[in-house]
Amino acid sequence: MSLKTHKxxxxxxxxxxxxxxxxxxxxxxxxxxxxxxxxGKTTLLQTLIGLxxxxxxxxxxxxxxxxxxxxINDFRRIDLAQRIGMMLQEYEYNFPSTVIxxxxxxxxxxxxxxxxxxxxxxxxxxxxxxxxxLENFLERSVSTLSGGEKRRLNLATLLTQNPDYYLLDExxxxxxxxxxxxxxYLLKEKFSxxxxxxxxxxxxxxxxxxxxxxxxxxxxxxxxxxxxxxxILTWENLSRxxxxxxxxxxxxxxxxxxxxxxxxxxxx
Amino acid sequence: xxxxxxxxxxxxxxxxxxxxxxxxxLSTGSSHLPSQTILxxxxxxxxxxxxxxxxxxxxxxxxxxFAAGALLxxxxxxxxxxxxxxxxxxxxxxxxxxxxxAALLAMLMGVNTFWLTGSAFLGALLxxxxxxxxxxxxxxxxxxxxxxxxxxLASGWGALISFVLVISPPEKIHGMLFWLMGDxxxxxxxxxxxxxxxxxxxxxxxxxxxxxxxxxxxxQAGSLGIDIKRLRTSIFFISSLLTAGAITLAGSIGFVGLVxxxxxxxxxxxxxxxxxPASALTGGALLIIADTLARTVLAPQQLPVGVLTALIxxxxxxxxxRKSQ
Numbered sequence: 001m002s003l004k005t006h007k008x009x010x011x012x013x014x015x016x017x018x019x020x021x022x023x024x025x026x027x028x029x030x031x032x033x034x035x036x037x038x039x040g041k042t043t044l045l046q047t048l049i050g051l052x053x054x055x056x057x058x059x060x061x062x063x064x065x066x067x068x069x070x071x072i073n074d075f076r077r078i079d080l081a082q083r084i085g086m087m088l089q090e091y092e093y094n095f096p097s098t099v100i101x102x103x104x105x106x107x108x109x110x111x112x113x114x115x116x117x118x119x120x121x122x123x124x125x126x127x128x129x130x131x132x133x134l135e136n137f138l139e140r141s142v143s144t145l146s147g148g149e150k151r152r153l154n155l156a157t158l159l160t161q162n163p164d165y166y167l168l169d170e171x172x173x174x175x176x177x178x179x180x181x182x183x184x185y186l187l188k189e190k191f192s193x194x195x196x197x198x199x200x201x202x203x204x205x206x207x208x209x210x211x212x213x214x215x216x217x218x219x220x221x222x223x224x225x226x227x228x229x230x231x232i233l234t235w236e237n238l239s240r241x242x243x244x245x246x247x248x249x250x251x252x253x254x255x256x257x258x259x260x261x262x263x264x265x266x267x268x
Numbered sequence: 269x270x271x272x273x274x275x276x277x278x279x280x281x282x283x284x285x286x287x288x289x290x291x292x293x294l295s296t297g298s299s300h301l302p303s304q305t306i307l308x309x310x311x312x313x314x315x316x317x318x319x320x321x322x323x324x325x326x327x328x329x330x331x332x333x334f335a336a337g338a339l340l341x342x343x344x345x346x347x348x349x350x351x352x353x354x355x356x357x358x359x360x361x362x363x364x365x366x367x368x369x370a371a372l373l374a375m376l377m378g379v380n381t382f383w384l385t386g387s388a389f390l391g392a393l394l395x396x397x398x399x400x401x402x403x404x405x406x407x408x409x410x411x412x413x414x415x416x417x418x419x420x421l422a423s424g425w426g427a428l429i430s431f432v433l434v435i436s437p438p439e440k441i442h443g444m445l446f447w448l449m450g451d452x453x454x455x456x457x458x459x460x461x462x463x464x465x466x467x468x469x470x471x472x473x474x475x476x477x478x479x480x481x482x483x484x485x486x487x488q489a490g491s492l493g494i495d496i497k498r499l500r501t502s503i504f505f506i507s508s509l510l511t512a513g514a515i516t517l518a519g520s521i522g523f524v525g526l527v528x529x530x531x532x533x534x535x536x537x538x539x540x541x542x543x544x545p546a547s548a549l550t551g552g553a554l555l556i557i558a559d560t561l562a563r564t565v566l567a568p569q570q571l572p573v574g575v576l577t578a579l580i581x582x583x584x585x586x587x588x589x590r591k592s593q
Contacts, residue, residue: 046487049490049491051487051490051491076493077490077493077494077495078493078494079493080493081491081492081493082493084491085491085492086487086491088485088487088488088491091484091485091488092352092483092484092485092488094352094353094354094483095354095483095533095538096533096537096538097483097537097538098537101480101537101538101539102484105480105481105484105488105492106492108477108478108481108492108493108494109492109493111477113474114474116541161492
């Protein structure tokens with residue numbers, strides 16, 4: 001069982017996002033995806049979940065993506081949603097809704113036709129809210145939540161969907177540093193059971209180093225690097241990725257990457 | 269909100285509201301019928317005059333009002349989801365303009381009621397397909413493009429409507445203005461509207477869980493397994509058809525499709541499985557009451573029901589808007 005890209009090339013207008021990408025995401029792995037702003041990390045995730053066509057009128061592309069050896073385009077959308085889920089970077093909040101309602105939508109792929117959510121669905125949603133420490137907010141209106149609480153709610157919805165593949169688009173932005181660690185520990189623990197896989201866009205190399213066992217780096221020219229974190233996440237690669245000198249500080253407990261952009265090099 | 273846990277109690281009380289408003293409509297008018305008389309109609313002991321007053325005049329009119337109110341309310345709910353804006357209304361995409369223009373032209377030519385309603389419906393369909401083909405031409409469903417197309421077309425229809433009004437003979441203007449304001453006073457076939465209402469309601473209910481999810485944005489809905497393009501296309505056509513059905517029945521009655529969904533949402537929240545039937549019942553009941561008032565307040569002078577819904581709707585809406593800030 002795996003989610004696999006085969007010679008996948010994507011582009012937006014004429015800008016290459018990745019060229020001939022061959023990566024295999026396996027259960028039990030926690031991937032970090034890094035690259036500069038606008039390099040196409042979100043576009044890659046949207047393509048992996050089948051929401052964006054590989055090739056369209058305005059965007060050239062080739063290759064294909066398989067889930068368990070079957071092309072993802074051959075899945076019914078609802079079947080795909082039982083296997084791959086995504087936590088988006090941003091959500092729309094145009095209409096009033098409560099926390100529990102927002103969480104329960106994660107069960108949509110598992111409920112058929114005219115069926116209502118039953119007590120099992122409720123239990124799943126509530127335990128997901130417990131995982132992100134929102135269980136006391138069930139009837140709160142979503143619009144009254146803080147940015148960090150909304151982020152945890154978004155994760156609770158994905159935990160309720162509980163697919164095999166978690167595509168996470170910057171799941172810890174807006175979170176305070178303690179909440180970041182709690183969420184990342186929660187995810188790492190989840191994927192350690194060897195049944196599910198996480199693919200996470202993240203900007204902080206130190207968090208990526210600490211939690212992800214595999215890394216995918218997307219460079220500006222469509223080139224990419226993928227593999228085990230200790231092979232990929234080096235100061236040389238990161239300096240190239242961000243076009244910015246990065247120092248490595250190794251201590252007994254922690255490994256830290258420190259970007260070092262002096263004011264003079266900023267101007268150049 | 270406690271009502272949410274008791275959807276059946278809430279819906280049953282709305283059903284009672286509908287029955288009460290029907291009774292109100294049947295008993296109120298130039299000759300007042302007390303409720304015992306209404307009951308005596310059922311077992312056939314009432315006088316023939318009372319029979320025909322109720323069954324040939326008041327009941328069809330109340331039924332038309334109920335259908336128009338329910339159609340507009342469901343269409344409003346759908347249009348608000350489609351445009352992701354709780355303040356959208358069924359006419360915002362110009363359906364009513366196309367329909368009104370066709371109806372006025374039919375009136376100008378002096379055709380009978382059948383052709384009048386028929387051309388109103390065809391005008392609505394024409395407007396719907398124009399909006400769809402322009403907004404959808406590049407294969408994507410952008411909300412701003414859809415909205416812009418609708419609004420531009422609506423203002424185009426508005427100009428043509430003014431033109432027809434200007435060139436029409438004075439004796440026809442009164443009827444035309446009534447039609448434009450929304451009017452239930454003329455005799456019309458009820459069955460087509462009820463067919464549209466029945467299937468439109470069932471279809472809306474069948475996609476109500478998907479509507480709940482679409483509120484969170486296209487990406488979220490797509491990642492939860494919803495075919496967004498298909499869903500958006502069906503919402504567009506169903507809400508437009510419902511609106512066309514309502515306009516054909518009663519002209520462009522304003523504010524019902526805007527205020528009712530908003531009002532019901534404030535009471536019971538955004539779950540469409542409850543919101544759609546509740547809005548249909550509330551809209552139907554309120555339009556029956558508004559129409560009964562429209563024909564009695566200044567009797568024997570009849571008012572277009574649209575004037576009353578606007579008079580009730582505008583202050584109510586301003587109040588809600590203020591409260592929601």
